[in-house]
Amino acid sequence: MSVISIQRFPEPQYLADNKEQWLAAFLRKRAVGPSVRPNSRQYGHKEIRSVLFSMSHGKCYYCERKLREEDGEVEHFVGVATEPELAFDWPNLYLSCRSCNQAKRRRTYAVNECLDPCNPDVPPEEHLTFDDEYVRPKNNSEAGRKTIQKYRLDRDELDHLRVKQLHRFERFLRMLQEKKRASGNPITKDELAQVARFGRPEHEFSLMFRVYLEALNA
Numbered sequence: 634m635s636v637i638s639i640q641r642f643p644e645p646q647y648l649a650d651n652k653e654q655w656l657a658a659f660l661r662k663r664a665v666g667p668s669v670r671p672n673s674r675q676y677g678h679k680e681i682r683s684v685l686f687s688m689s690h691g692k693c694y695y696c697e698r699k700l701r702e703e704d705g706e707v708e709h710f711v712g713v714a715t716e717p718e719l720a721f722d723w724p725n726l727y728l729s730c731r732s733c734n735q736a737k738r739r740r741t742y743a744v745n746e747c748l749d750p751c752n753p754d755v756p757p758e759e760h761l762t763f764d765d766e767y768v769r770p771k772n773n774s775e776a777g778r779k780t781i782q783k784y785r786l787d788r789d790e791l792d793h794l795r796v797k798q799l800h801r802f803e804r805f806l807r808m809l810q811e812k813k814r815a816s817g818n819p820i821t822k823d824e825l826a827q828v829a830r831f832g833r834p835e836h837e838f839s840l841m842f843r844v845y846l847e848a849l850n851a
């Protein structure tokens with residue numbers, strides 16, 4: 634995503650070694666106090682966070698902004714209030730920036746109504762698009778609209794970061810056009826690859842750039 638398509642790496646050994654014990658302790662406490670949360674120092678341990686961080690090329694799974702590794706928050710895609718058994722379940726651990734994680738806590742929509750960045754069967758580009766830096770549901774997609782609301786992907790902070798990246802992109806395209814005009818030579822393969830780089834998975838806001846690159850190619 635925003636909602637990027639993320640391919641999950643194998644479960645970190647540290648989680649595999651500890652999860653049963655952690656889960657048993659958490660479920661015991663929860664039986665007494667139903668509002669007890671799992672220990673974030675366990676599921677959010679840096680050895681687990683670091684694998685989640687590599688999986689997304691250092692980006693928040695929801696808004697696609699670049700993170701510093703220590704700022705990434707390990708969180709549960711399906712909330713532990715609904716599914717306590719998934720508190721230490723590897724496929725349920727995601728990495729988020731603080732703002733997306735906070736937006737999510739307002740529980741506007743259940744996760745199964747929204748896009749899942751780790752589900753390769755639901756390409757985000759079929760549900761989300763952009764007008765300039767503003768994210769929109771594509772073709773009135775319900776899942777797209779709910780995802781934008783759930784994670785507040787339309788917040789000012791993101792519009793501001795996206796417009797800065799868009800300006801970089803536009804400056805780069807202008808520079809190529811001017812060079813082409815001045816030299817009379819066509820744009821080289823290498824330069825085209827540099828344009829395409831904006832839409833690569835490791836690039837910040839790659840989904841937005843894919844929308845623009847597609848429009849350029851059309």
Ligand SMILES: [Zn+2]
Pocket residue numbers: 693694695696697698729730731732733734
């Ligand atoms: Zn985010």
